[in-house]
Amino acid sequence: MTRIAIIDPQFDGTPDIELDEAGADTEFTILRPGYDPVSPADLDGADAVVNCRSRHYIPADLVAGMTTVKVVVQAGVGFNHIDLDACAARGIPVCNTPDYGTMEVADHAIGLMLALSRGIPTYAERLWTRDDAWGTHALPLPPVRRLSIRTFGVIGMGRIGTAAALRAKAFGMTVAFYDPFLPAGTELSFGFTRAATLEDLLAQADIVSVHCPLTPQTAQIIDDDAIAAMKPGAVLINTSRGGTVDLDAIERGLRSGKLNAAALDVLPREPLDRSHPLIAAWGAREGWLDGRLIITPHAAFYSPEGLADMRRLSTRAVMGYLTEGRLRSCVNLRELERHGHRFDA
Ligand code: NAD
Numbered sequence: 546m547t548r549i550a551i552i553d554p555q556f557d558g559t560p561d562i563e564l565d566e567a568g569a570d571t572e573f574t575i576l577r578p579g580y581d582p583v584s585p586a587d588l589d590g591a592d593a594v595v596n597c598r599s600r601h602y603i604p605a606d607l608v609a610g611m612t613t614v615k616v617v618v619q620a621g622v623g624f625n626h627i628d629l630d631a632c633a634a635r636g637i638p639v640c641n642t643p644d645y646g647t648m649e650v651a652d653h654a655i656g657l658m659l660a661l662s663r664g665i666p667t668y669a670e671r672l673w674t675r676d677d678a679w680g681t682h683a684l685p686l687p688p689v690r691r692l693s694i695r696t697f698g699v700i701g702m703g704r705i706g707t708a709a710a711l712r713a714k715a716f717g718m719t720v721a722f723y724d725p726f727l728p729a730g731t732e733l734s735f736g737f738t739r740a741a742t743l744e745d746l747l748a749q750a751d752i753v754s755v756h757c758p759l760t761p762q763t764a765q766i767i768d769d770d771a772i773a774a775m776k777p778g779a780v781l782i783n784t785s786r787g788g789t790v791d792l793d794a795i796e797r798g799l800r801s802g803k804l805n806a807a808a809l810d811v812l813p814r815e816p817l818d819r820s821h822p823l824i825a826a827w828g829a830r831e832g833w834l835d836g837r838l839i840i841t842p843h844a845a846f847y848s849p850e851g852l853a854d855m856r857r858l859s860t861r862a863v864m865g866y867l868t869e870g871r872l873r874s875c876v877n878l879r880e881l882e883r884h885g886h887r888f889d890a
Contacts, residue, residue: 547571548613549863550588553597553620554579562853566860585610593863595620596627597855598843599786600815605631616866618642620859621846622705623786624876625759633880638888640862640874643704645855646846651708653845654754654784657808658697658713660839661688661780662752667836686836688780688806690751693717698750700743700766701757701785702727702735709754710737721749724757747774752782759786767791772798778805784845787812796823799837808839815843 551560551573560573567573576587583601588594588611596603597620608631617632619641632639660666664686671678697713699706699722710720714737721738723746724731732739740746743766747753753775757763767781767790775781781804783790792813798804817824817840827838846855858873865871872888875881881888 547593547864547867548574548591549593549595549860550574550576550591551595551597551620552576552578552583552601553595554600556597560856562856563860566857567864571864583607585612588614592616592867593618595859595863597621597859599623599626601626603627603632608632608635608637611635611637616640616863618859618862619876620855621645623758625786625788629877630880630884633877633884633886636881636884636886638866638872638875638881639877640866640872641876642855642859642862643874645858646848646851647704647708649848649851650705650784650845651712653810653841654705654709654756654782655712655716657782657784657810657839657841658692658752658754658780661806661808661836662690662692664689664836666839687778687802688837695719695751696721696749698722698740698746698753700724700746700753700755701763702731702737703756705784706754706756707735709756710735713752718752721746743771744774747771747779748776750779751776752780754782755785755789757785757789759788763789765789765791765794767794769794769797772803775803777803779803780805781807783808784810787815792821792823796826799823799834806837806839808841810841810845811843812840817842 549571554577556575556577563573576583585607590613592615594614594617603617605628608628614637617637617639622641622643624641627639629639667686693716696719699710702722702724714720721740723740723743772794795807819825819828827834862873865873878888
């Protein structure tokens, strides 16, 4: 009998998709710890842990108590909340599930850009209560601009960045990207402009869309300096991780007008911290933010189809390793090797 613990406070129903993928000789335990941390006792006897979304950390002290766990799978893309080295020290591979929601996140990023640049939520909401919201006098909003003459700038041209860029191209936009880890010449296959530095990208992009992972290098990659390097009236879209932007800097950028608008699906603190001055001003519907800030609840990944794929593919990753020693999208191979554990990718 294989025992798999799923950490998912929002898990609804029974693990039918998981059982279908894993086979009958498998037992699933669903842990719904809310916002509380998971304890080693919760994982006692589990052969594998599937961690859903990014709310629950798997830090070194939890890993130390995971005496039976052989593999950890993040049901999602980002894995900055898992201690990769602590897992590697115990010979535990960590895999992610990067291929469940690429289209949804790209659609969301483009949806946020369209919502801002066409003023859709603001026009619709005003009309709900105000007759004077009808008429050309009511239409100008700072981010409402012709898109087809603008440049869509991507930070992190991976799976989602590429999907978003292709969508922006379909709107007639010029696409530029910054990604220091792609091989030389990638820009030729994409047919997009490659920026040699972040500053170079920021100087040419009208819309900056962040699609890199959260790493020590990308923590607050959008800060005051980055905003200063942007074009006047730039628009920022973030669907990556909240930690890639400095929310205080976004507020300063919006207040000064250097940023026309921002749309954030992810925040440095989730769920949203209503005491933050920017979020408080947005919540109070202060006029200076009218049509200039959209916040969505870390929803970019979501669709029923994407969620089903996430469950199926994360179970596949667990079973592939436990039954055949096959690793699917392992993200701590380097750490495993450093600790003397060799695996083929
Ligand atoms: P990916 O690994 O395919 O792409 C990331 C790209 O970023 C890579 O090409 C990498 O080379 C590049 N990169 C790394 N460091 C960089 C740096 N310092 N500067 C510029 N580029 C850098 O990942 P993905 O599947 O495209 O996911 C991208 C992001 O989307 C991740 O942060 C992930 O956590 C996030 N995400 C968010 C949601 C959501 O619901 N909002 C859902 C899924 C993924």
